[in-house]
Amino acid sequence: KEAETQQKLSNVVILATGGTIAGAGASAANSATYQAAKVGIEQLIAGIPELSQVANVRGEQVMQIASESITNENLLQLGRRVAELADSKDVDGIVITHGTDTLEETAYFLNLVEKTDKPIVVVGSMRPGTAMSADGMLNLYNAVSVAGNKSSRGKGVLVTMNDEIQSGRDVSKMINIKTEAFKSPWGPLGMVVEGKSYWFRLPAKRHTMDSEFDIKNIKSLPDVEIAYGYGNVSDTAYKALAQSGAKAIIHAGTGNGSVSSRVVPALQELRKNGVQIIRSSHVNAGGFVLRNAEQPDDKNDWVVAHDLNPQKARILAMVALTKTQDSKELQRMFWEY
Numbered sequence: 001k002e003a004e005t006q007q008k009l010s011n012v013v014i015l016a017t018g019g020t021i022a023g024a025g026a027s028a029a030n031s032a033t034y035q036a037a038k039v040g041i042e043q044l045i046a047g048i049p050e051l052s053q054v055a056n057v058r059g060e061q062v063m064q065i066a067s068e069s070i071t072n073e074n075l076l077q078l079g080r081r082v083a084e085l086a087d088s089k090d091v092d093g094i095v096i097t098h099g100t101d102t103l104e105e106t107a108y109f110l111n112l113v114e115k116t117d118k119p120i121v122v123v124g125s126m127r128p129g130t131a132m133s134a135d136g137m138l139n140l141y142n143a144v145s146v147a148g149n150k151s152s153r154g155k156g157v158l159v160t161m162n163d164e165i166q167s168g169r170d171v172s173k174m175i176n177i178k179t180e181a182f183k184s185p186w187g188p189l190g191m192v193v194e195g196k197s198y199w200f201r202l203p204a205k206r207h208t209m210d211s212e213f214d215i216k217n218i219k220s221l222p223d224v225e226i227a228y229g230y231g232n233v234s235d236t237a238y239k240a241l242a243q244s245g246a247k248a249i250i251h252a253g254t255g256n257g258s259v260s261s262r263v264v265p266a267l268q269e270l271r272k273n274g275v276q277i278i279r280s281s282h283v284n285a286g287g288f289v290l291r292n293a294e295q296p297d298d299k300n301d302w303v304v305a306h307d308l309n310p311q312k313a314r315i316l317a318m319v320a321l322t323k324t325q326d327s328k329e330l331q332r333m334f335w336e337y
């Protein structure tokens with residue numbers, strides 16, 4: 001009988017990369033002071049015996065780092081392993097445990113480059129497993145449940161935090177001290193409760209199977225950097241980034257992605273010299289940048305990031321630049337993804 005249920009369960013692989021979900025603190029009172037990326041995947045899986053009721057789970061330690069230290073090389077390595085597993089007949093779903101600081105970047109990257117409709121779920125936690133009211137155990141249980149469920153197929157890369165099922169494209173870390181840290185400006189796709197998924201909406205943007213990008217064709221990612229807009233800003237950072245080789249600069253702009261008059265001439269000059277200028281917004285609840293509003297983008301030949309925050313705009317720009325150097329093509333991609 002046991003063998004029968006095992007056969008019916010989906011096969012889910014957990015790729016572990018580190019973060020707080022693998023963190024450990026000195027005392028149960030340490031919810032914020034602890035070391036990330038300490039606990040191995042086998043120990044995490046062993047700590048949740050209930051996983052075996054929702055899927056046949058196995059783990060792989062891909063790396064063991066805090067996610068602020070993830071490099072483009074790490075992204076490519078992870079992306080390639082996800083693609084290999086997605087191609088494998090005996091894998092039905094993939095979970096990636098990840099630090100929450102750049103979780104939204106990795107989730108969006110995978111959403112763009114993985115050519116599969118198998119569920120890919122990225123998950124983290126806000127408290128280490130050693131803390132009181134640790135959230136990692138339930139988040140991971142939810143991630144495995146969602147990854148093992150056929151209803152998750154074809155919905156792009158997903159993120160399960162705080163019982164919500166979020167689109168990896170939209171979701172962002174909005175606050176760093178609450179367990180309800182991850183929000184999308186456009187709302188979650190669904191909820192996962194007691195291992196069961198409840199869906200309410202679908203992603204409208206191109207992703208995975210419908211994406212023109214493929215991890216298998218990406219050898220390396222170009223240098224794309226971010227510079228921050230604020231009052232009395234100077235153009236020093238923009239110029240320095242270009243000088244150090246940035247192919248595109250994401251302007252993490254104020255409000256509608258507005259650009260200070262102290263910076264505009266430098267950005268016009270950089271564009272003439274071949275650097276792509278992409279206007280995004282760093283407003284907290286979600287920016288919304290439109291062409292030729294605030295700045296004459298047609299005249300300047302700049303691109304707008306629309307609703308992508310600066311860090312997500314960097315991901316799309318890197319992936320897009322592996323295919324085109326044309327600003328109009330870039331802009332099309334920023335509308336479609």
Ligand SMILES: NC(=O)CC[C@H](N)C(=O)O
Nearest residue numbers: 019020066067099100101
């Ligand atoms: N909550 C977290 O996961 C943050 C821990 C660490 N800074 C990381 O992103 O990996």
